Amino acid sequence: MKQWTLQRLFLEYPPKKLGLRLPLYQLKAVDALTMCRTAKLGSHGQYCEHGHLCGVYYNSCRHRGCPQCQNVKREQWLSDWS
Numbered sequence: 681m682k683q684w685t686l687q688r689l690f691l692e693y694p695p696k697k698l699g700l701r702l703p704l705y706q707l708k709a710v711d712a713l714t715m716c717r718t719a720k721l722g723s724h725g726q727y728c729e730h731g732h733l734c735g736v737y738y739n740s741c742r743h744r745g746c747p748q749c750q751n752v753k754r755e756q757w758l759s760d761w762s
Contacts, residue, residue: 686747690714709745716741716748 682688690710695702702710715721721739728734740749 687713709743712741712743713746716746
């Protein structure tokens with residue numbers, strides 16, 4: 681069973697195809713969330729101290745409402761409160 685994420689939800693049920701009329705700022709947010717950590721935003725490589733490629737990672741959207749991008753900041757904020 682596939683896990684539902686906000687990104688997957690917007691990809692499978694786009695608001696435009698459902699006939700929803702959203703304000704421009706919400707449409708921009710949906711676009712940012714659907715492109716987050718995909719090839720559309722590009723990628724970067726991580727190298728070890730010997731110059732070997734360790735991995736290629738897709739760039740994030742850095743949108744303030746994106747659960748993938750803001751997860752670390754949210755966890756840090758929660759740990760500061762306790």
